[in-house]
Amino acid sequence: MKPAVAIALACALVAGAAAPAAAAADAKVKAATRQVESGAKKIGEGKVLEGAEETAKGIGKTVVEGAKLTGEKVKEAGKAAEPPARSAWEKVRDGAVDFGQGVKNFFSRLFGG
Numbered sequence: 001m002k003p004a005v006a007i008a009l010a011c012a013l014v015a016g017a018a019a020p021a022a023a024a025a026d027a028k029v030k031a032a033t034r035q036v037e038s039g040a041k042k043i044g045e046g047k048v049l050e051g052a053e054e055t056a057k058g059i060g061k062t063v064v065e066g067a068k069l070t071g072e073k074v075k076e077a078g079k080a081a082e083p084p085a086r087s088a089w090e091k092v093r094d095g096a097v098d099f100g101q102g103v104k105n106f107f108s109r110l111f112g113g
Contacts, residue, residue, distance in 0.1 A: 029069060032061035 035058030042051030 028065040029062060032058050032065055034058075036062060 036055050037058075039051045039053070039055030039058055042048075042054060045051070
């Protein structure tokens, strides 16, 4: 593989894998992206095997860290969509209102009111 083609391929993979992560400014994804860039530069300098190894490791880390970040964002979105939990006080208050209505209904039926 020619160095120019390898660099172009590495840059395309990084751009595609790291685009959502770059928007979130995640440090681990940025570090992995820098590793890919460093490997691509080594390929361009003629250190093909060393550069290819570093590039491949960087791409793998970029994909893994990007997936973790995406998972966290999906989890956060799911939590945001949940209805808010009722507090213990709200539950007790609602139970007391229900109980009061039951007592009122009992005496209304008992005395025909």
